[in-house]
Amino acid sequence: MNTRILKLVYILLITLIFNCKEENTTALIxxxxxxxxxxxxxxxxxxxLLKEALYSxxxxxxxxxDPQGKNKLRAYRAFVNNAIANRVTLESMVSSHTKTIFEALxxxxxxxxxxxxxxDNKLVNCLSTNIKDQSLKTTxxxxxxxxxxxxxxxxPALRSNTSYTRDPYLQTFIALDYYYAKMNALDFSTLDVNANDQKQQSNNKIDFNKRPTIQPKQPVKVDDHAGHNH
Structure with missing residues (x-):
């Protein structure tokens, strides 16, 4: 009887510690x-947390x-194509904020x-159930x-469909499956996320739409006496 009680107490303590850790990690964001x-x-x-994960x-x-145009559709297309071809370089993309979110996830x-x-996770089931495009949902x-x-x-089904530009459930799935999940293979001890932060800040400071000012040409003065001997 005592052994059973001890086991029950142990299980409850482990569950409590895990839940506290999860809450504390999320609270730090x-x-x-x-x-x-x-x-x-x-x-x-x-x-x-999912909202923060998607926007980050x-x-x-x-x-x-697309650091110049800041076009989300263009960025999504490029990311999806590169992700499917396994050409995404996470090391040069992940910001410190994204890393914090990943730790919480x-x-x-x-x-x-x-x-x-x-x-088979309930969260993934929620995302797939709410995918707007019926063809993608069926697949x-x-x-x-x-x-x-x-x-x-x-x-391939994802690449041939652009509904992710207007479907937050599909966008969140892409973010979690093709981006955050891949971070499980990263060694963050060798990754300089601060350098990625600085690069992003530099992109935001530059106004790529600003056209350079063209100074009008100054008229060339012609010396009426040039070429004349006096």
């Missing part, structure tokens, strides 16, 4: 994008793939399965139901 439009509604405890991801890809139980999402669900879902198999 400075929500830079709190004033931006809402994104997904899946879980009241996680929605705020978009900031990273825009500064990487890692505390979410069974969210990741290595360098991809756990497609996604078919792959998951046959236990064959992978970034490589879903990638």
């Amino acid at each position: 400075k929500y830079k994008y709190a004033d931006q439009p809402e994104t997904v509604t899946c879980n009241t405890e996680d929605d705020k 991801f978009e900031n990273d890809i825009i500064n990487t793939y 890692k505390t979410k139980k069974n969210l990741f399965d290595g360098t991809q999402l756990n497609y 996604f669900n078919a792959l998951v139901s046959t236990n064959s879902m992978s970034q490589q198999l879903f990638g």
Whole structure:
């Protein structure tokens, strides 16, 4: 009897410690994008974090793939194409804010399965259920139901569809599966995220739309006496 009680107490303590760690990690995040439009509604405890994760991801890809025009559609297209071809260089993209968000996401139980999402996770199910494009949703669900879902198999359907530009649920899925999940393979001890921050700040300071001022040419004075001998 005493042994059972001790085991129960031990399990409760472990659960309490894990929950406290998860709450503390999330509480440490400075929500830079709190004033931006809402994104997904899946879980009241996680929605705020998912919103921050999405906006930070978009900031990273825009500064990487279209730092001049700041065109989100162009940045998404470039990122998706490079992600499917496994050509995304996370080391030069991830900001310190994104890294903090990733650390918080890692505390979410069974969210990741290595360098991809756990497609059986309730959160992933919420995202897939709310995908607006029916063709993509059908493809996604078919792959998951046959236990064959992978970034490589879903990638071609994703690349041929641009609905992610107006679908926050699909955008959040892309951010989590093709960006944050890949960070599980990064060694952050060798990564200088501050350098990436400085690069992004420099991009934001430069006004790429400002045209250089062209000074009008000064008229050349002609010496009426030139060439004359007096």
